[in-house]
Amino acid sequence: MMADAFLGLNILHDTSAALVVDGELVAAVEQERFNRDRHTTDFPKDAVDYCLEAADLRREDLRGVAVTFDYDEFRTNDNPFERHTNNHDDTTMGGRARILADNRSTWDAARRELVEFGFPKARYLRHHLTHAACGYYLSDFDEAGVIVVDGRGEREATTLWHAQGPKINNLESYNVNDSLGQLYTYVTSLCGLYGNIGNEGKTMGLSGYGSNRFDFGSVLTFDHDRYRIHRDELRKFAQYRAPLGKPDRNARDLAYAVQEKLEEAFRFLTARVRSLTDCQDLVLSGGVALNCNANGMLVASDAVSDLYVPPAANDAGTAVGAALLQWAEFSGGRPRTPANQVYLGERADRSAIDRAVTSGGVNSVRVQRPEAVAARAIASGLIIGWYQDRMEFGPRALGNRSILADPRDPSMPDKLNNRVKFRESWRPFAPSALAEHASAWFGPAVDSPYMLLSLEVLPERRHLVPAITHVDGSSRVQTVERERNPLYHRLIEEFHRITGVPMVVNTSLNIRGEPIARTPEDAVQCLVESGLDLVFLGDTVAWKDDVDINSLISGESNK
Known part of the structure; x- marks a missing residue:
């Protein structure tokens, strides 16, 4: 029996696609991960192809397609648009005429793209409704x-x-x-x-x-x-x-x-x-x-x-809302709340990882327990890339496409900003903390699985984790549960066993101006072009010549 599949498309900025099959969210991804253009406005062709491939479907198998903006409504709107607001919005008759012309141009471009990429009958949904649906149906x-x-x-x-x-x-x-x-x-x-x-x-x-x-x-x-x-x-x-x-x-x-x-x-x-x-x-x-x-x-x-x-509260997430809204209308019921709301992107296979490390010209070896080797590396002061399983959807790296470091080192923010991320020196970093220990370090005691809450670092703990404590005493926490991400949880558990601190610094696996890494090649490029010391790709460890990998691996074999 043919599945009931619905595709959601965001074709504004942060363009994206999401697929719901029989009421279940099965795939979602941003186009920027493919074309490597942050906040891209390109039509999400590659994102669509991935979603369909993940569900083993063809375009003709889709029961419905909807976009996350009502362009018919938008084209008649002469209110100041965002870029005009930033440049002192022009509300004169001439200014409104120019805004209206811009909006009609946006409408024409949207229609052309939908026809060009094979979705001429796609429905237009109200933008804020798709945001609301993304949030409510995932809750x-x-x-x-x-x-x-x-x-x-x-x-x-x-x-x-x-x-x-x-x-x-x-x-x-x-x-x-x-x-x-x-x-x-x-x-x-x-x-x-x-x-x-x-x-x-x-x-x-x-x-x-x-x-x-x-x-x-x-x-x-x-x-x-x-x-x-x-x-x-x-x-x-x-x-x-x-x-x-x-x-x-x-x-x-x-x-x-x-x-x-x-x-x-x-x-x-x-x-x-x-x-x-x-x-x-x-x-x-x-x-x-x-x-x-x-x-x-x-x-x-x-x-x-x-x-x-929702983990993708931004415009990328509206594609999820559009797909879920279609299912709710079709079925008359509420979609199932997915246990996995983040790890919805592609995973690399063994051959892709092997090709990436070979073409990148870096050293590599396979290890039995990458999480144990990674924890030892972090505890020894190294900065690592962590590339595992399915890619995250949304703007946060949550333990599958991450850069990880030691939160105890007060100089770590400067090292990360200057050597790895190449960004402003005052920008803070966030922790991934074991959910079962978070309340002993942060307040209030709440779950924060998607790194979307700034919590207070308890005053008596701040000196222990200076790398993740912002100047105002806050921290943007991700709480990590074993059930959501078992491998990442084991890594932090091992770091906790070594150091007594149940968290690591976590920032996205990319360098300034780049989207989060999608492919093994992207991850290896981060290693080669930045101050990263190692990258873990599945059970493969890639490193530069100045890393003593043998001591890390021998430490693993002694456990």
Whole structure:
């Protein structure tokens, strides 16, 4: 009997594809992993091919295809678009005409691409609905309030929803003029950090170094049931703009100010959706939901009983929402909550790994227990790449395409930023911690499997793990459960046995400007072109000439 398969396509930025078969999410991947262009706008052709191959399906086997934007609605919208907001949005008659022309051009391009790549009958779904569906259907909540916050959808930038069973109903919307995402992006630009899309996370990290010198009280205001962004008040801060790539004291304090107001907005919206739904459980989705500090603030408060943020809360995740929405409409029921929500990409086979190490000209050997060798390497101060099993979906590396290091070394952030990641020296690093030990190191005691919550490093522990403790005492934690990722859990267990510390530093396996590694060749390239000491690819260890691999392997054989 033919499977009931539904494909979701995001063809905006961070383009992606996701496949649901018989109510189960079986594959999802971003196009950037294939074309190596971060935040790519290219049509996700390779992502589609992977998803279909993973399920052994052809295009003609698909029961439905949907994209994550209603282009018919978008083409008639003359509200200022994001790039205009960043350059002082032009709301004159001529400016709106140019915006409308741009939007129609985007609509024409979308139609052409769908025809060109074989999906002329693809449905258009509302953008914020696909964000809401990605979050709610992946959660295990039977009923929840849902908040979607991003730069913009077709016309809206913030939306509130009530979700119950298979149904997701819109309650309230804010248009693009009150976009929290665009507010944050504009301040990111003022901080000298907006070189390209996706740099807002730098502002979040920079905010920890700032002070309350700037008051954004007149920029973002609240009444009893609505917030409002005042653009004229915001533009007054343009005088403090920092040069690109050179954030100064003003930048640090602007970052602090916008982060404080964003967290206030999150509290306000959470209270509002609770008043409308009487739901204690909350789902957050949209690109702004990647703000770990704001998410962590919510879980540390009594604002919600439980919070769920999908691992791909950004636009890449809308492809998952589009696929799940089609299944829910077709079946009349809610899709099954998948146990695996992250490790949805491809895995390399043995021959691909062998070819990669040979063509890369690096040393290599196979070991019986790579997790034990890796733990010894990390404990001895080496920086390793960890390339295992299926690739993660979403912007976080969560233990399968990761760079790992020792959290006890206070100089490790500088080593990683300067030798490996080639990025700003002030940017913090995150830990992967054993879930069963996390509450003894971080507060509050909550699960954080997708590295989307900033938690407090307990004061008495901070001196033990300086490499993952940000200047404000916080840390963006991933809690690792044995059931979710057994091999990664064993590695951290072994490191814990050696050092007494139940966590490792975890950052994505890539260098600056590159997407997360997809192939073994990508991983070996990271080794060759950066200060990585070793890369583990399955049970193969690849290394450079200045690493004493024999002592690491002999340590393994002595256990």
